[in-house]
Amino acid sequence: MKYILSDLSLNSGSRQDVPSVVSLRRQLSLGIATVLAISSMVSVKDVQAVSKKAANTKAPSAKLANEEDSELARLRAHLQAIEQKNELLQKENELLKQGVAAARSPAADVGASTADSNPPALPETIVAKEDAEETTELGEVVLRARRISKLEKLKDTPKSVSIVAGEELEKQNTVDFRDIITRVGNVRQTYTNPQAGSLMIRGVGWATGVGQLDPSVGMTVDGVSYGTTAIGATVNFIDIDSFDVTRGPQGTQGGKNSSIGQITVNTRAPGFTPDASASLTFGERNTIRTQAAVGGPILDGLLAWRGTFYRDQAEGQEVNVNDRNFSYTNTDRTYGRLQFLLTPSEDVTAKVSLEYTPVGHETSNNYLNFFRATPDFYDSVNAAGNRIAVNQALEPTGRLGRRWFAQEKNYTVNGDFLGNKINRLNQNTNNYGTKGGTFNLSWKAFNHTLTSITAYKDFYFDSGGGPISVFDIDRSPSTGHVEYQQFSQELKLSSQTGGFVDYQTGLYLFKNEIPERWTTARYGSDAGAYYANVDQYNRLDANGNGRYLMLNSIDRLFTKTKDDIRNTSIAGYGNLDLHFTDALTVNTGVRLTNENRNTTSERRIEDQGFGAELNPASRNNVALGGFNSNASGALTTNSAEQLALADSVAQKYFNAANYAALTNAQKQQVADAKAVRNARIGGLYQATEAEAYQKVLPTATFSPSYKINDDHTVYFTYQHGEKAGISQIVGATANGGKSALAQEEITNSYEVGFKSSFLDKSLFVAADVYLTDIDNYLQPMYFEDKAQTILNNDGKIAYTSGLGNVPAVQSKGVELDVTYSGIDYTTLRFAGAYNDARYVDFKFLANPLELGGNSTPYYDASGKTLPGAAKFSFSLNADYVRPIFDKLNFHTNVNYRFTTSYNNDPSLSRYSVVDAFGITDFAIGVGRRDKLFDASVIVKNLFDTDYGFNSNWNTYVPSLPRWVGVMVSTKL
Numbered sequence: 001m002k003y004i005l006s007d008l009s010l011n012s013g014s015r016q017d018v019p020s021v022v023s024l025r026r027q028l029s030l031g032i033a034t035v036l037a038i039s040s041m042v043s044v045k046d047v048q049a050v051s052k053k054a055a056n057t058k059a060p061s062a063k064l065a066n067e068e069d070s071e072l073a074r075l076r077a078h079l080q081a082i083e084q085k086n087e088l089l090q091k092e093n094e095l096l097k098q099g100v101a102a103a104r105s106p107a108a109d110v111g112a113s114t115a116d117s118n119p120p121a122l123p124e125t126i127v128a129k130e131d132a133e134e135t136t137e138l139g140e141v142v143l144r145a146r147r148i149s150k151l152e153k154l155k156d157t158p159k160s161v162s163i164v165a166g167e168e169l170e171k172q173n174t175v176d177f178r179d180i181i182t183r184v185g186n187v188r189q190t191y192t193n194p195q196a197g198s199l200m201i202r203g204v205g206w207a208t209g210v211g212q213l214d215p216s217v218g219m220t221v222d223g224v225s226y227g228t229t230a231i232g233a234t235v236n237f238i239d240i241d242s243f244d245v246t247r248g249p250q251g252t253q254g255g256k257n258s259s260i261g262q263i264t265v266n267t268r269a270p271g272f273t274p275d276a277s278a279s280l281t282f283g284e285r286n287t288i289r290t291q292a293a294v295g296g297p298i299l300d301g302l303l304a305w306r307g308t309f310y311r312d313q314a315e316g317q318e319v320n321v322n323d324r325n326f327s328y329t330n331t332d333r334t335y336g337r338l339q340f341l342l343t344p345s346e347d348v349t350a351k352v353s354l355e356y357t358p359v360g361h362e363t364s365n366n367y368l369n370f371f372r373a374t375p376d377f378y379d380s381v382n383a384a385g386n387r388i389a390v391n392q393a394l395e396p397t398g399r400l401g402r403r404w405f406a407q408e409k410n411y412t413v414n415g416d417f418l419g420n421k422i423n424r425l426n427q428n429t430n431n432y433g434t435k436g437g438t439f440n441l442s443w444k445a446f447n448h449t450l451t452s453i454t455a456y457k458d459f460y461f462d463s464g465g466g467p468i469s470v471f472d473i474d475r476s477p478s479t480g481h482v483e484y485q486q487f488s489q490e491l492k493l494s495s496q497t498g499g500f501v502d503y504q505t506g507l508y509l510f511k512n513e514i515p516e517r518w519t520t521a522r523y524g525s526d527a528g529a530y531y532a533n534v535d536q537y538n539r540l541d542a543n544g545n546g547r548y549l550m551l552n553s554i555d556r557l558f559t560k561t562k563d564d565i566r567n568t569s570i571a572g573y574g575n576l577d578l579h580f581t582d583a584l585t586v587n588t589g590v591r592l593t594n595e596n597r598n599t600t601s602e603r604r605i606e607d608q609g610f611g612a613e614l615n616p617a618s619r620n621n622v623a624l625g626g627f628n629s630n631a632s633g634a635l636t637t638n639s640a641e642q643l644a645l646a647d648s649v650a651q652k653y654f655n656a657a658n659y660a661a662l663t664n665a666q667k668q669q670v671a672d673a674k675a676v677r678n679a680r681i682g683g684l685y686q687a688t689e690a691e692a693y694q695k696v697l698p699t700a701t702f703s704p705s706y707k708i709n710d711d712h713t714v715y716f717t718y719q720h721g722e723k724a725g726i727s728q729i730v731g732a733t734a735n736g737g738k739s740a741l742a743q744e745e746i747t748n749s750y751e752v753g754f755k756s757s758f759l760d761k762s763l764f765v766a767a768d769v770y771l772t773d774i775d776n777y778l779q780p781m782y783f784e785d786k787a788q789t790i791l792n793n794d795g796k797i798a799y800t801s802g803l804g805n806v807p808a809v810q811s812k813g814v815e816l817d818v819t820y821s822g823i824d825y826t827t828l829r830f831a832g833a834y835n836d837a838r839y840v841d842f843k844f845l846a847n848p849l850e851l852g853g854n855s856t857p858y859y860d861a862s863g864k865t866l867p868g869a870a871k872f873s874f875s876l877n878a879d880y881v882r883p884i885f886d887k888l889n890f891h892t893n894v895n896y897r898f899t900t901s902y903n904n905d906p907s908l909s910r911y912s913v914v915d916a917f918g919i920t921d922f923a924i925g926v927g928r929r930d931k932l933f934d935a936s937v938i939v940k941n942l943f944d945t946d947y948g949f950n951s952n953w954n955t956y957v958p959s960l961p962r963w964v965g966v967m968v969s970t971k972l
Contacts, residue, residue, distance in 0.1 A: 155755045158587055158703035158715035160247040160768045162187075162817050162831050166240035166268070168877060171893040172923045172938055173281055173289070173967050175236040175310070181263070182897045182919075183875050184245045186815055186833035187217075190868055190904075193364035193430045194233035195461040195482055201247055201261035202772060202811045203837025203869025206779050206906065211517060212565055212599055212726045213778060213803055216745070218250060218258030221265045222353065224438050224455040225256030227486045227512045227567075231459050232265075234432050235357055236333050239293045239308045241266045247770070247815070248749040249721020251699040252575045252589025254492050254506050259723040259747045260772075269351065270306040270341035272297045276972040277931075281938070283965025287314035287331070295339075303342055310335040317961055318368055321416075321423040322470050328368040328422060329960070332360040332429075347444040352437070359433035359460060365957070367427065367466065370420050373397055374954045378853035379910075388853035393534050394794050396954070400469060403541060404529035411470050428464035428476040447496040452489075459484040472524030473531075475556075483516040502577040507570075508593075514565040521559050521680065523609070528553040528676055533794045536672040545666065549614075549653050549673035554680045556609030564600040569593055569724070573699075583707045591699035593724075595744075601729035601737050602687040613649050614674045615681070617642065621736045622684040629674065633667030635659065679791040683800075688737030690727045697722035697744055711757040719749040723778060730802035731785055740783075742803050746775040753815075762822030768815050777806040780906055782846035784857040797857050799846055808840035809866065825882040832874025837866040848909035849953050861908060870902040883929065891936075892924040909952055917947040931971035938965050 154161050162184045174180055181187045181199075190198040190206060198207040199217035207213050207229075219226045226232060237243075244264050251257030274296035281289035288311075295306030311334050316327035335357050342350040374395040377387040392398045399405075400413050416423045436457035443450045463480035467473045492506035523531075528550040532540060540546035575589035604622065608615070615626030617638075627642035627649075629635050635646060646659040654666055662670070698720065705715035726742035753768030781804035788798035813835035820828040839845075845861035865871075874897070881891040898918035905912035920942040927934025944962040951957050 154766075155713055155757075155764075156585070156705065156707070157755075158585075158705040158717055158753075160717075160751055160753060160770065160815055161244055161766075162815075163242055163244035164829075165242055168829070168879065168893075169237075169240055169243070171879065171891070171936075172895060172921050172940075173279070173965075174921075175238050175289075175291075175312070177232050177235070177237060180237060180243055181245075183243075183831070183877065183895065185817065185831035185874055186247070186813070186835055187245050187263075188868060188870070188873070188899075189229075189233070193362075193366050193461075193463070194432050195230045195430075195463070195480070196366065197229060197233045198868075199229050199263065200868055201245065202770070202813065202833075203835050203866050204772070204774065204777070204809065204811050205260050206866070206868055211514070211563070211803075212567075212597065212728050214258075214723055216258065216260040216723060216778075218256055218262040219265075220255050220262060222267055222269075222438065223255070223440060223453050223490075224436075224457070225488060225510070226457065227256065227510065228459060228484060230432075230461065230482075230484070231434050231457060232263075234333075234360075234434050234459065235335055236310055236312055237265060237267075238291050238310045238335070239268050239337075241268050248717065248719040248751060248772075249699055249701070249747050250719075251571070251591045251593070251721065252573050252701050253504055254490060254508060254573060256488070256508070256510055256569070257571065257591060257593055257697075257699050257721060257723075259721040259745055259774075267308075267337070268293070268306065270295050270304040270339050272300060272304050274972075275306075277970065279967055279969035281965050281967040283314070283938070284963050285315045285317065287312075287963070287965055289313075289965075289967075298340075302344065303340065305341070306339045308335075308337040316363060316368070317958075318422050320427055321421055323424075323426055326363060326427045326429075328363045328427075329365060330362055330429075332362050334358050334360065349442045351440040353440075354437045356435045357433050359431050361429040361431050363427060363464060364430045366430075367464065368422075368958065369951065370956045370958065371396060371417055371468070372950070372954045372956055373418060375850070379850045380853045380856075382854075390853070391534075391795060394796075396468070399530050400471075402529060402537060404526070404537075404547075405469075405471060408470065417469055423470060425467045425470045425472060426476055427466040430464045431462040432460060434459045449494045449496075451492045451494070453492075455488045457486050467524070471526040471530070473527045475522040475524040475527075479521070480519050481516060482514065484512065484514050486510065486512040497577075500579055502579070503575065505572075505574040507572055510569040510571075512565075512567050514563065516562075517565060518560050518562040520561075520606070521557075522607075523554040523557045523680060525551060525555045527555065527557075527680070528673070531680060532672065532676045533792075536676060539665075540669055540672050540676075545654050546669045546672075549669055550676070552609075552611040553614060553673040553676045554609065554611065556607060557611070557677070557680060558605070558607035558609065559603065559681060559684075560606045561603040562601065563729075566598045567724075568596045575701075585705050585707075587701065587703040587705070589699075589701045592696055593699065594696050595693065595724035597693035597724055597727040599690040599727040599729065600687055601685075601690065603682070603684050603732065603737070604686075605681065605684070611673070611677055613645055613652070614670075614677045616674070616678055619678075619681060619684040620732050620734050621686055624681075624684075626674075629667075629671060631671055631675075632664070633662075633669070633671035675791075675793065679788075679793070682791070683732035683785070683787055685729075685732040685737040688729055688739070690729050690737070690739040691741045693725040693727045693741060695725070695744060697724065711761070712754065713756070714754045715752070717749075717751040717753075719747075719751075721747045721749075723747075726778065726803045728802060730783055731800045732787075740802055740804075742778060743776045743805055745778045745805070748773045759822055762820060764819045766817040770811075770813060770815065772811040774809040774811075775807070777809040778803060779806060782907070784846075796852055797847070797855070799857070806839060806842045808842075809837070810840050811835065811837040811866075811869075825880055827879045829877045829879075830874065832872070834872050835869060836871065837869040839864050839866065846907050848905060848907040848912075850909060850911065864908055865903065867903050867906050867908060870899045873897075873899040884926075887929050888926055889929050890926055893922070895921045904949055905952060909950075911950045911953040914947070914949040917945055919945050919947070925967075927969075931969075934969045936967045936969075938967055939963070 154163065164183045169180060178189055181189055186202055188200045199205055199215060201217050205216035207215055215229050219229050219232050245261060247261040249259050250262040276294040278292040291310040293308045295304065297304050312331050314331040316330035318328040320326040337353065337355045339351060339353045374390055374392065377389055380388050382388055397413050397417065400417055434457065436455065438453065438455040441452045461482040464477065465479035466476045489509045490506060492504060494504045495502055529537065532550060540550040571591055571593040573591035578586045615624040617626050617628050618624055627638050627646045649670060650656040650659045650662050654662060656662055700720040703715060703717040705713055707713045723745040725744045728740055729737040730740040731738045749770065749772040751768050751770040755766045757764050780801065782799035782801055785798045785800040792798050813833055815833040818830040839861050842861045844858040847857060847859055851859060875895065877895045879893045881889055884890045896918060900916045902914055903912055904914050922939045922942045923936050925934060925936030940963040941960060942962065947959040949957055
């Protein structure tokens with residue numbers, strides 16, 4: 001005989017029928033204990049009533065009084081014993097229900113979500129053994145457990161929040177940050193290498209790597225905010241409890257403020273229950289991935305620990321034909337985290353976390369590209385209305401087709417440079433790593449919790465770089481370098497929840513320094529022949545003297561632009577939840593942040609190379625020690641020392657007695673070599689301090705929500721955020737570096753949404769409509785560099801990069817998150833969005849390459865969709881886990897992500913449109929229900945979808961091909 005108890009809410013990840021056997025004898029014992037407790041209470045009341053009645057009639061004897069007191073004490077003790085037994089039976093019964101359900105369930109809950117950046121510690125979970133079933137002659141009770149999804153737990157949060165449980169990520173061994181964010185709707189990351197990646201929410205947030213610009217999308221890991229998303233992109237995240245995205249300006253609840261949204265990662269914390277898990281993955285391209293997590297008590301009830309380790313290595317998808325030691329998009333990542341939890345009392349907890357990612361060596365996506373022939377015509381037209389022809393002699397194919405390079409008979413332009421393969425002289429890897437530590441102290445007192453979070457993080461990056469061909473043109477090793485450090489301290493006071501007002505208030509200090517951030521250019525022995533324009537090359541390549549000049553002009557020349565960046569933020573914040581009724585709650589908060597930004601920059605020559613004698617006398621305010629001559633090579637005003645230098649040039653390259661002995665043709669060759677060198681030297685300037693940025697910026701939120709009933713909640717949210725402006729040097733003038741202060745970015749976001757449960761709570765839906773207006777939107781820009789245009793003398797406009805303000809941007813759309821658990825053994829999750837992000841006012845966007853050929857440097861991009869902003873995107877995840885045989889589970893998981901087309905170029909080149917595509921990831925396996933052993937086959941990009949794209953009009957970036965691997969795991 002079976003008795004069915006349905007709709008029992010348990011903390012887990014889906015809804016399904018879970019047969020859990022619980023002894024009816026325990027249920028009867030609980031009932032009998034309850035009856036005895038009630039009877040005892042009645043007996044005590046009767047005795048008390050008799051005592052009071054006797055007192056009203058006559059005074060009892062001392063003996064009778066003592067007897068009554070003794071009987072009353074005995075009954076009270078009996079009642080207390082029964083109540084204690086009753087409580088123990090209730091606890092035992094509840095633990096048995098939860099434990100058996102958890103052991104049977106295909107996806108146990110891995111913790112509460114966190115839209116808040118500082119989640120509370122999770123309670124320890126006691127799990128009963130899976131085979132702890134007890135049957136009796138009285139029959140059995142089958143419990144059908146309803147699982148509560150992490151998304152449903154956010155039902156009362158009046159914001160657009162999407163969340164992914166760590167267990168879902170583990171099923172497909174999803175650890176790379178780029179892959180994790182694809183599980184969430186309306187979120188995207190641009191990526192060339194970890195340093196240069198940008199996070200985008202609602203189509204907004206394109207940045208430019210580690211530097212002066214704060215990310216528009218904040219990132220918080222275990223309560224610690226990152227000042228750059230590069231740290232997150234460097235680490236593969238394992239042992240995750242939850243991953244969530246909160247949209248709109250953030251900061252009134254603590255941490256570092258962000259103007260567009262925030263990504264929060266919560267990892268599993270130490271606990272006093274022993275725990276150990278490990279996995280090993282083998283796959284294509286010589287992939288081997290190992291990870292382990294182990295922890296438990298050191299001193300029971302006082303000190304616990306947890307250690308996490310990860311190692312991932314794999315070859316890339318393309319190999320350098322010229323040097324097969326290098327493959328492109330390889331993986332080389334190691335990660336370790338050690339945590340300690342101290343609980344000296346119930347009210348005081350302290351956690352220390354140490355993390356280390358040693359420097360890995362990867363040839364990232366920014367170097368995996370295939371070159372294409374440049375089109376013959378620009379989109380620009382001349383006065384007659386005809387399209388302007390491209391000078392193919394100055395395109396890469398034309399330059400590599402010169403006699404100088406044709407001497408190499410084993411390399412051809414069509415077969416190698418345009419041959420859909422990597423054939424390059426050499427390649428240095430990108431090198432990056434990070435380390436840090438956190439001390440988290442929490443003290444509960446007087447119905448409040450005081451939390452202190454002290455943290456340090458750093459980030460190291462060194463770009464590899466290399467030539468575009470087998471020729472020694474652009475020389476390794478490094479084109480960029482970053483040494484980033486951040487320190488943060490937060491004090492937060494939180495009230496006890498449950499009253500009319502719940503509140504949080506706190507102080508936050510954030511300081512980051514980048515003492516070493518530089519970009520470099522190094523040139524090799526073939527660089528002069530490549531960078532000379534057509535006329536310069538033809539004259540220099542006419543004879544051996546000219547070739548000697550061309551060879552030495554920039555061979556081994558090494559220039560560096562170095563920034564020293566120092567930023568400090570000090571903030572105070574407060575956040576209130578006002579519970580006017582059980583149904584109506586108003587959330588409101590405010591934050592004031594004092595922002596100080598300072599940058600010092602310089603551009604100098606690190607190595608003069610072989611042609612120092614060809615320097616100009618000076619460049620801007622930097623003396624270079626050369627001699628002065630005009631475009632034809634004739635000497636102008638020079639000192640005696642400069643004239644002597646000119647004579648040495650004549651002797652070195654032409655074996656002439658002095659400079660005056662040179663012919664006009666020879667002087668022209670000297671002028672050409674000097675011009676080639678001057679163009680590569682560019683705009684030098686001595687150390688210049690940029691105009692500092694200092695302002696107090698507000699963040700605010702107002703969010704009323706109304707709980708219609710237990711199943712339906714509606715809300716409105718207004719959020720205001722401001723991102724600090726930029727202190728920077730952009731280009732140079734004759735007096736040195738040119739300061740270009742950028743103003744703060746101002747965001748106002750409006751959102752209306754609902755969160756509802758349907759179909760007996762098996763279906764949960766969260767949806768919202770939003771509108772975001774941004775003034776002075778900060779993004780990377782290209783600025784016309786007239787001086788460099790003259791130096792290059794190649795008919796093209798030269799630009800210098802920097803950060804600037806777009807007058808107005810708007811993003812609007814609809815977001816939808818759904819979970820469904822109404823099918824046996826199955827959980828479905830959908831996260832998607834329609835998004836329309838546009839430039840409202842932007843009249844000075846730098847021309848893409850196809851708009852060249854004329855003297856107009858900018859065009860009006862008002863009304864155009866922002867780069868990287870797809871109109872529609874979604875992720876659909878299906879998880880199926882079914883018990884088979886006595887102790888096994890069969891499981892499979894499918895994740896499909898889709899995006900419509902978008903433009904991947906900051907200048908919105910029409911050639912850089914990425915076509916719509918969808919990618920399917922798949923996993924299938926079998927394992928023991930106690931998780932002692934599990935084996936899965938994992939396939940990434942199951943259908944080998946090609947989603948490659950052109951990054952500009954003559955460069956193609958291939959997509960990642962299908963990958964197949966096998967993962968075995970264990971959990972004790």
